[in-house]
């Protein structure tokens with residue numbers, strides 16, 4: 297009953313299921329797979345919609361034209377065989393040493409120009425495979441010491457690069473929508489635009505805000521100790537949720553990229569509830585890695601599990617929305633008053649005067665019951681299937 301369908305728009309990345317399990321203290325535990333092989337692995341997992349990539353996940357940074365053409369040919373064949381799409385593409389602006397001090401915000405004007413050129417080429421590559429969403433994760437855009445960079449200048453440089461690339465996408469008729477992904481730290485000591493809300497503000501200062509939105513990642517906001525659901529809500533309410541990275545993370549820990557739902561059951565439930573209630577129908581990308589102990593069979597279990605968890609939570613959300621007791625409690629705690637609502641819904645001088653005149657029984661209002669313990673326990677019972 298929890299089988300995913302391509303219409304669910306679940307996606308994975310070449311860099312996620314193809315992650316060979318290295319960490320800062322040890323090398324890879326799985327062999328490196330060619331892009332076409334990763335597509336085939338995903339093809340063995342029913343219900344996947346697509347596979348996303350960074351330019352260099354597909355084509356190594358130093359590949360010759362002949363090598364690039366062969367890789368693309370094999371990749372395209374694998375996509376055809378499996379029916380997988382490439383809905384999103386992005387640029388690797390973090391792995392190569394040239395980006396050790398950032399890309400768009402580097403202190404070196406030539407590196408900034410190179411970064412913009414790299415994105416232009418990567419946008420072309422993504423477009424070749426049909427991608428319509430373009431993600432910007434500024435992993436190296438930051439600093440360890442603020443002696444090294446002016447953070448105001450960094451914002452201006454970022455804006456200049458994005459304005460340039462928006463216009464390029466328009467001129468080339470790629471039809472991209474840009475999605476900015478925040479992260480507070482790792483790999484930099486401090487990354488600029490640390491949380492989704494920062495990008496929501498930044499977007500409004502761009503030349504083409506209409507084609508720009510955000511790609512919030514659950515683990516990134518949890519690293520910052522924030523409530524992810526609220527960040528996503530802000531994006532949704534602003535009409536800016538263009539893409540979402542689902543995964544999990546212990547609060548306050550290093551970047552863990554765990555399987556969606558594996559740690560934060562309750563936050564994951566409320567996240568899915570938000571996406572269901574507000575009818576989000578965009579891409580749902582699992583930006584997570586299987587445990588380092590897993591072999592590729594277990595990586596498939598990881599991919600199946602990610603989608604299954606989402607579908608189970610979706611089912612629980614429907615139960616929540618239908619549950620008579622829960623709905624009764626929700627009606628009880630949301631007290632309506634036509635008169636009060638009319639007074640403050642729209643400003644007018646007469647409303648303002650009427651409001652100033654009105655008497656409120658502060659003590660009585662404070663005494664109205666809010667059975668939140670009861671409601672919250674019902675969520676727990678529901679999730680646990682009790």
Ligand code: GLT
Pocket residue numbers: 311350386387431432433477513541583
């Ligand atoms: C990297 C990062 C992710 C981003 C990817 C897009 S790359 O794995 O940790 O959160 O979404 O560049």
Ligand code: MN
Pocket residue numbers: 515516551552553
């Ligand atoms: Mn991560």
Ligand code: MN
Pocket residue numbers: 513515516553583
């Ligand atoms: Mn991440």
Ligand code: MN
Pocket residue numbers: 433477513541583
């Ligand atoms: Mn991500």
